[in-house]
């Protein structure tokens with residue numbers, strides 16, 4: 001039997017994001033688990049400054065970055081750029097860097113990037129221009145998934161309940177801090193959560209219990225984004241559900257996160273290793289069904305594709321479910337919630353990778369059906 005040509009996958013990781021390190025961990029897991037009989041993986045690390053380095057292992061990216069920023073250029077890698085000419089689908093070496101041995105044509109890109117310049121629609125725009133199939137959401141879905149205000153507006157339009165909130169722009173805050181704090185106290189009260197609108201991994205997020213803390217919290221959040229969102233703080237359990245698919249997405253079993261801190265902050269998520277994950281969550285069947293239904297509604301309403309983890313709050317006193325947010329490129333190590341929920345639903349990590357690649361190709365083929373002229 002003639003052996004089928006392997007698909008070349010450009011695995012993109014790192015990136016200009018506060019979640020750079022998380023991405024390296026996710027990419028290491030993907031590389032170790034992708035079926036090497038079917039795929040040839042071409043690792044592409046994006047440094048914190050935004051340089052694309054070809055052929056570098058995720059775990060070595062940080063060291064290579066250092067040598068690039070010291071002007072040395074990482075010896076074993078080539079700095080490349082993805083051409084946006086749709087006829088090529090190639091990685092082009094930057095001037096002065098080593099030539100590519102192979103032609104650089106890629107069949108598909110797998111961006112394992114979290115946060116800004118990766119999960120927010122910007123990279124997706126570049127990939128659309130290059131007309132290369134890629135894993136995950138398109139431009140609109142990714143952008144909506146990063147904007148906590150617009151995301152809630154879409155949720156509201158399809159009847160998904162989120163916690164009451166207010167949004168202010170940084171320049172408004174700088175002009176009228178007292179008036180803004182009065183409005184927050186009147187409408188939301190304490191405790192409240194203050195967050196940059198566009199960010200993730202709990203970076204820049206604080207819980208405020210009184211006016212002094214509120215002022216500090218807004219000051220911090222406004223350093224990360226020009227928009228700040230303030231939400232009523234609820235006493236809740238945190239539930240998460242994985243969604244997979246394109247136009248007919250499916251939802252996994254529901255999991256629960258028990259944060260090691262007062263809330264699920266950066267430390268509790270990545271550093272102290274004390275947060276617990278419970279799969280499946282110990283909730284009623286009716287609540288689990290409701291979470292799964294809302295997860296799919298959210299996925300479709302935001303025009304997502306490929307994958308998303310949808311996060312919920314279950315208010316302890318009322319038993320009410322509120323949707324919190326979607327993550328269009330959730331943490332993807334083997335012990336991350338997204339793949340673990342699928343494992344508990346009968347899909348292994350390697351099978352999940354396979355399915356995501358198929359979905360990317362299906363979506364790309366579907367898009368080629370669109371007419372681009374009259």
Ligand SMILES: Nc1ncnc2c1ncn2[C@@H]1O[C@H](COP(=O)(O)OP(=O)(O)O)[C@@H](O)[C@H]1O
Nearest residue numbers: 163193199200201202203231232233234263264
């Ligand atoms: N309105 C809220 N009420 C109670 N807890 C909240 C609220 N908003 C956020 N949190 C806590 O803060 C964490 C991070 O907030 P989230 O909106 O999920 O931001 P990120 O995108 O950084 O994950 C949540 O997982 C939860 O522990």
Ligand SMILES: [Mg+2]
Nearest residue numbers: 201202311325
């Ligand atoms: Mg979150």
